[in-house]
Amino acid sequence: MSRRRGRDNCPNLFYNIKRKGCESVQLFLQQVFNGIMIGSTYAIVALGLTLVFGILHVPNFAHGHLYMLGAYVTFFMMKLYGLSFWPALLISMLVLALIGVLVERIVFRPLINQAHITMFISAIGLLMLIENFVIVAWGPRAHRIQNPYPTIVRVFGITMTHQRIIVIAAAVILMVLLQLFIKKTIVGTTIEAVAQDREGALMMGISVNRVAGMTFAISSALAAAAASLVAPIFMISPTMGGLLVMKAMIIIILGGMGSIKGAILGGYILGLVEALGGGYLSAAYKDVFAFGLLIAVLAVKPTGLFGKEK
Amino acid sequence: MCNALLKVEDLTKQFGGLLAVNKVNFEVYEGEILAIIGPNGAGKTSIFNLISKLMPATSGSVHFLNENITGLKSYQVAARGITRTFQATSLFDQLRVVDNLAIGRRVRTRTRSWDAILHNSVWKKDKEETTLKVMMMLGFIGLQEKPFHFVSSLSQEEQKRLAIGVALMSDPKIILLDEPCGGINNDETEGITQLIRNIKEAGITVCLIEHKMRMVMGLADRIVVLNYGCKIAEGEPQEIRSNPTVIEAYLGGGNHC
Amino acid sequence: MDIKKILKEKWPYLFLLLVAFAVPVLVSSRYVFQVIVISVVWSVAALSLNLVLGYTGLASLAHAGFFGIGAYGVALLTRGGMSFWLALPLSALLATVVGLFIAMPALRTRESYFAISTLCFGVIIYIVAGNWLSLTGGHTGIIGIPRVTPIRLPFLTIEFTSLTSQYYLVLVLLLLTLFVMHRLVYSLQGLTFMSIRNNEVLAEAVGINAFSTKLLSFCIANFIVALAGGVYAPLMGSISPTVTMHILTFNWLVFTLLGGVATLAGPIIGAFAITVLIESLYFLGEYQLIIFGALLIVVIIYFPRGLMGIYDNLSLKAKDFYQQRRSGFKDVQRIAQSRGSD
Numbered sequence: 001m002s003r004r005r006g007r008d009n010c011p012n013l014f015y016n017i018k019r020k021g022c023e024s025v026q027l028f029l030q031q032v033f034n035g036i037m038i039g040s041t042y043a044i045v046a047l048g049l050t051l052v053f054g055i056l057h058v059p060n061f062a063h064g065h066l067y068m069l070g071a072y073v074t075f076f077m078m079k080l081y082g083l084s085f086w087p088a089l090l091i092s093m094l095v096l097a098l099i100g101v102l103v104e105r106i107v108f109r110p111l112i113n114q115a116h117i118t119m120f121i122s123a124i125g126l127l128m129l130i131e132n133f134v135i136v137a138w139g140p141r142a143h144r145i146q147n148p149y150p151t152i153v154r155v156f157g158i159t160m161t162h163q164r165i166i167v168i169a170a171a172v173i174l175m176v177l178l179q180l181f182i183k184k185t186i187v188g189t190t191i192e193a194v195a196q197d198r199e200g201a202l203m204m205g206i207s208v209n210r211v212a213g214m215t216f217a218i219s220s221a222l223a224a225a226a227a228s229l230v231a232p233i234f235m236i237s238p239t240m241g242g243l244l245v246m247k248a249m250i251i252i253i254l255g256g257m258g259s260i261k262g263a264i265l266g267g268y269i270l271g272l273v274e275a276l277g278g279g280y281l282s283a284a285y286k287d288v289f290a291f292g293l294l295i296a297v298l299a300v301k302p303t304g305l306f307g308k309e310k
Numbered sequence: 311m312c313n314a315l316l317k318v319e320d321l322t323k324q325f326g327g328l329l330a331v332n333k334v335n336f337e338v339y340e341g342e343i344l345a346i347i348g349p350n351g352a353g354k355t356s357i358f359n360l361i362s363k364l365m366p367a368t369s370g371s372v373h374f375l376n377e378n379i380t381g382l383k384s385y386q387v388a389a390r391g392i393t394r395t396f397q398a399t400s401l402f403d404q405l406r407v408v409d410n411l412a413i414g415r416r417v418r419t420r421t422r423s424w425d426a427i428l429h430n431s432v433w434k435k436d437k438e439e440t441t442l443k444v445m446m447m448l449g450f451i452g453l454q455e456k457p458f459h460f461v462s463s464l465s466q467e468e469q470k471r472l473a474i475g476v477a478l479m480s481d482p483k484i485i486l487l488d489e490p491c492g493g494i495n496n497d498e499t500e501g502i503t504q505l506i507r508n509i510k511e512a513g514i515t516v517c518l519i520e521h522k523m524r525m526v527m528g529l530a531d532r533i534v535v536l537n538y539g540c541k542i543a544e545g546e547p548q549e550i551r552s553n554p555t556v557i558e559a560y561l562g563g564g565n566h567c
Numbered sequence: 568m569d570i571k572k573i574l575k576e577k578w579p580y581l582f583l584l585l586v587a588f589a590v591p592v593l594v595s596s597r598y599v600f601q602v603i604v605i606s607v608v609w610s611v612a613a614l615s616l617n618l619v620l621g622y623t624g625l626a627s628l629a630h631a632g633f634f635g636i637g638a639y640g641v642a643l644l645t646r647g648g649m650s651f652w653l654a655l656p657l658s659a660l661l662a663t664v665v666g667l668f669i670a671m672p673a674l675r676t677r678e679s680y681f682a683i684s685t686l687c688f689g690v691i692i693y694i695v696a697g698n699w700l701s702l703t704g705g706h707t708g709i710i711g712i713p714r715v716t717p718i719r720l721p722f723l724t725i726e727f728t729s730l731t732s733q734y735y736l737v738l739v740l741l742l743l744t745l746f747v748m749h750r751l752v753y754s755l756q757g758l759t760f761m762s763i764r765n766n767e768v769l770a771e772a773v774g775i776n777a778f779s780t781k782l783l784s785f786c787i788a789n790f791i792v793a794l795a796g797g798v799y800a801p802l803m804g805s806i807s808p809t810v811t812m813h814i815l816t817f818n819w820l821v822f823t824l825l826g827g828v829a830t831l832a833g834p835i836i837g838a839f840a841i842t843v844l845i846e847s848l849y850f851l852g853e854y855q856l857i858i859f860g861a862l863l864i865v866v867i868i869y870f871p872r873g874l875m876g877i878y879d880n881l882s883l884k885a886k887d888f889y890q891q892r893r894s895g896f897k898d899v900q901r902i903a904q905s906r907g908s909d
Contacts, residue, residue: 059679110868116679117626118867121824124817125863132856246690249683288694291687298684299672362772388774400772402765405758412755413762417774419755423783426754427747436755480774 030158031279032272037164039271040171044226045244046251046263047178048219053249054258055191056212058108059116061123063223063248064241065130066103070096070224071236072134075145085148089228093221100220101213109212134238147232167229174225175264178218182260191215243287250294314373315340315484315515316361316392321370323356323539330356332539333370338484343506343516345526347550348536349560354519355397357536358486362394363387375483389417393477394486397519399469401476403461407453410461410472411444414479443479451475451505467498471505478509485509487518491525503529527551535559587738591731600730604802606842607737608795611744612815613822613834615791620820621829622752623784624764626682628816629669632692633789635811636662637796639696642709642806651716655797662793663786665692670785674778689813696808708807715801733802740798741835744791748831751787760784761829825866827875836874 045067052060060066070092077088107126111118149162182188194201194211202208227236234240251270255262270290278286314337323331331353338344346354360367363384371380379387393414402410419436426433448454451471453464461469470490477485490506491499503525509516520526526533526547533550535543537559543550550556574581586593594600612634619627640658645651673684697706715727715736727733751757759780762770767777800806809815818841819834826837845855870876 059682107864114871117620117682118871120626120679120682121820121867122864124820125860125867128860128863129857130860132853132860136853136857243690246683246687250687253680253683285694285698288691291691294687295672295684298676298680364768364772383771383776385771385774385776388772393774394772396769396772400766400769402762402769404765405761409758409761413758413770413775414773416755416759416762421755423751423756423787426756427750429750433754440755476769476773 026156026158027279028276029156031275033158033160033164035272035275036268037167037271038275039268040168041226041230041267042244042247042251042271043264043267044171044174044222046248046255046267047175047260048222048226049245049248050252050255050258050260050263051191051215051222052219054252054256055194056215057116058104058112059120059123060103060108060219061120061245061249062103062107062127062130063219064243064245065127066096066100066220066241067223067227067244068236068238068241069099069130069134070220071145071227071231071240072138073224074228074231075138075143075236078145085228085232089225092224092228096220096224097217100216100218103220104213104216109209131238138238140238142235142237144235145231149232161233163232167233170225170229174222178222179260181218187211187214247287247290250290253294254297313340314338315375316517317373318357318361319371319373321357321360321372322368323353323360323365324368329539331360331367334536334539334541336534336541336544338515338517339532340483340515341510341513342531343510343518343529345530345533346517346519346536347521347523347526347533348542349562351538352536353539354536355488356539358394358488358519361387362392362486385417388480388482391481391483392486393480393482395470395473395477395488395490397488397492399466399473401461401469401473406458406460407448407464407472408444408457410476411447411479412440414476415440415443417480447475447479450478450508452501467494467501470494470502474502474505474509478514482514484515484517487516487520489519489521491520491522499525588735591734597730600734602842602846604730604734604737606839607734607741608799608802609819609822609842610835610838611737611741611795612792613819613826613838614741614744614748614831615788615795616816616819617823617828617830617834618748618751618760618791619784619788621823621833622757622764623760623781625781625785626678626685627785627788628682628686628813628820629666629689629692630788630792630819631813631815632689632811633662633666634792634796634799634815635692635696635806635808636665637793638800638806638810639703639709639796640793641797642712642800643702645713645716645801646709646711651713651801652718655794658797659790659793662796663790666786666789667782670782674781674785686813689811689816693808693811693813696811703808706808708805709800710805712800712804712806715798727801737798737802740794744794745831745835747791752831821863823873824871825873827873827878830875833873833875840874 045063048067049060049063052058052063073092073095074085074088077083077091078085083091103126107122108119111122147161147163149166151162153160153162153165182192190201190206190211191214193204193206194208201211227240247270251266252259252263254269255264255266270293273289273293274286277289316338318334318336321331321334322329334353334357336344346357348354356365359365361372363379363382363386367380371378373379374387374390374392377390379390379392382390402413405413419440421433421436425436444457445454448457451474453468453472453475456464456468461472464472470492474485474487474490477487487506491502494502499522506516506518506529518526518530528547530547532544532546534541535550535553535556542559543553543556545553590603591600594603612630616627616630619625619630637655637658640661641651641654644654644657649657669685669688673681673688676684696703699705703709715733717727718725725732727736752760759770759775762775763777763780770780771777796810799810819838822837822841823834824837825841826835827833845859866873872879
């Protein structure tokens with residue numbers, strides 16, 4: 001008997017006996033793959049946010065718009081200067097890192113001793129500024145970035161583009177690099193020190209301001225990377241960051257403010273929940289899962305899953 | 311024979327590995343001034359926090375007027391008649407002196423939003439009653455010259471007196487004072503001491519934490535001594551003064567629990 | 568009730584009231600008139616946000632969601648034939664009940680978490696409004712919302728077809744809101760709200776139930792903003808899920824902050840000032856929102872008490888200057904007293 005593969009690429013063994021079962025497994029795996037890919041994005045964005053929100057205690061609601069700006073810078077570099085994908089992405093990370101430093105200095109540092117809500121509002125002003133700047137510069141419509149790796153690969157019947165695989169791989173690399181940076185380098189350990197005890201760190205001679213600027217730089221660069229990685233897959237638009245930042249906030253609340261592991265884990269969990277929920281339950285209400293999850297958790301544990309009582 | 315107004319039974323509080331309060335037992339009798347003393351970190355403020363329900367006890371119970379209040383929330387405890395001041399003076403610093411006092415009375419008023427909107431008889435009665443009580447309290451705590459001042463323009467001692475006044479506004483049966491003389495000079499201490507005597511005279515039981523020994527010895531009817539979370543002595547001032555265990559504790563002595 | 572005394576002390580407010588009632592006569596441009604009408608609605612929304620945010624200290628970012636529930640409630644009920652005057656309170660009640668469900672989990676969290684929770688709830692309301700096709704018509708929204716049901720009195724019928732009549736309707740709502748807020752804020756209940764904002768631990772230590780107080784201010788604020796949404800629907804004739812978007816909440820937040828948080832005049836001033844500002848910045852075209860965003864950052868950093876704060880500082884400096892000669896303790900007291908009761 002020759003090996004026969006059905007239209008849906010199911011191996012012969014399954015084809016005749018449990019065709020439906022095979023299809024449903026494939027569907028499931030496809031959703032899982034998509035979920036992991038989206039989850040990678042969420043994880044990176046949440047990582048950046050937890051650095052700033054959890055460690056510096058700055059509710060940077062404009063994080064999603066910095067993310068969006070990162071995608072646009074990459075787009076700009078590729079379109080105007082004809083750069084290829086990776087150099088554009090690196091430049092975007094650099095540019096956003098610089099912008100992050102500026103943002104910390106101008107928008108948030110003056111309000112560091114006031115109630116959190118003032119920084120929240122300042123972030124809202126920043127978000128409006130960025131969104132409308134982008135609209136003025138590139139128009140309100142969505143743009144497309146050329147996919148540098150459009151090749152499709154089929155594994156067990158799951159459709160994957162190279163770009164999507166790269167997103168996952170790049171995310172992992174970034175997370176590893178960040179973890180090494182925080183644990184091994186001097187700058188990284190000072191960030192941790194400030195996170196644990198701002199005043200103590202000050203007294204030890206650590207320049208808290210410098211650390212704040214650095215943290216913002218890393219946070220923004222990460223956002224830029226995440227946005228640029230997925231930009232070729234989805235389109236870029238001025239509003240692409242709005243909902244994302246709320247999801248990122250949910251992730252870090254669930255995972256614990258300031259917890260890097262929590263942000264990563266939470267990002268992947270959310271990605272999977274959304275992909276599976278959107279695939280099996282309701283695509284339209286996909287976004288509600290994130291918010292519903294948050295409410296459910298907060299109802300039980302008001303300080304978040306891994307949060308600590310202050 | 312005086313009745314035990316407040317009874318603390320085997321009260322224990324554990325923070326992770328640290329036993330901040332360790333099976334403490336004592337009673338506060340109606341009309342007395344009971345002082346809780348002990349070296350720093352002995353668990354004095356923790357006891358107040360446990361009684362006033364700022365934090366839950368690990369085990370043990372608190373009884374007030376023969377009612378077990380261990381499970382209540384802090385605002386319920388206050389409504390029952392136990393109010394307090396805080397070691398780090400805690401006031402409503404965005405509001406004026408009269409507002410601070412008025413809020414202290416709030417629990418005894420019946421005005422709801424509806425009454426406030428309609429300006430009905432309930433609202434009127436509460437308004438008059440509160441105003442009268444505030445004026446009276448201003449005189450009692452000696453701040454009649456500064457009714458409309460904001461908290462930030464008061465001196466440290468005036469703030470302490472205001473905090474005491476706020477706690478007195480709801481006609482409590484017992485008031486817990488956490489270091490009412492903290493950070494003030496000797497003259498001012500005398501003023502507060504007299505205030506506390508006046509409180510006793512008004513029929514309110516006082517339980518206070520203090521470090522200023524001379525003041526405590528001259529003011530308190532009975533003293534409870536804590537060290538490392540345990541009660542190590544209890545009795546009248548002259549007994550405590552000469553108690554070797556107490557002296558050893560203050561000199562940095564060992565854990566006698 | 569001494570009429571002479573009221574006239575002497577409160578004449579600026581009476582003057583403003585007169586101007587407010589004379590607006591349809593004073594304003595000739597229909598476009599400006601429409602902007603004013605909308606600003607009045609936004610004032611009501613901002614005032615209610617101020618109650619929960621400015622006075623009680625709760626960052627409720629779901630506010631637009633309740634506005635939307637009020638709007639959708641009235642839209643659906645009146646399209647189904649119900650009288651506006653019944654649909655309005657019913658919708659506001661619905662919004663309050665939904666608010667209760669949201670408050671239960673959300674109020675157990677603190678500060679930033681509460682802001683985020685309420686924000687998320689608001690987004691959920693937006694998503695539901697956009698996707699519950701059978702009820703809300705999805706993203707196309709609801710059209711053909713009937714005008715406000717005429718009031719039939721024995722001797723005349725008040726209709727709400729003209730812009731002028733609609734203006735007076737929203738003006739009455741604003742005045743009612745101001746009245747309720749004023750009575751609330753300058754009462755023991757208002758003090759209670761402020762005590763929670765200032766020092767929740769101490770408030771509980773003197774016997775105030777923080778949870779129920781916060782819940783109360785939340786519910787009152789939601790009821791009022793739902794009323795605003797309820798009059799907005801027949802005003803516009805059609806609504807879409809955008810009336811529930813958090814962007815609206817942010818706008819009201821800016822109005823309140825710019826005008827002066829925890830004041831009664833602030834949100835109203837803010838609503839009008841910003842609307843005027845945006846319209847006058849129109850010549851900047853696409854740049855207006857960029858400047859708006861930048862302005863927001865500048866204001867929150869350098870003028871946190873908003874326009875009312877600037878006004879307060881100026882008037883205090885003026886009063887101090889004139890009082891310098893007549894020093895006496897009584898005058899200082901009077902100044903402090905009048906400042907406190909503003």
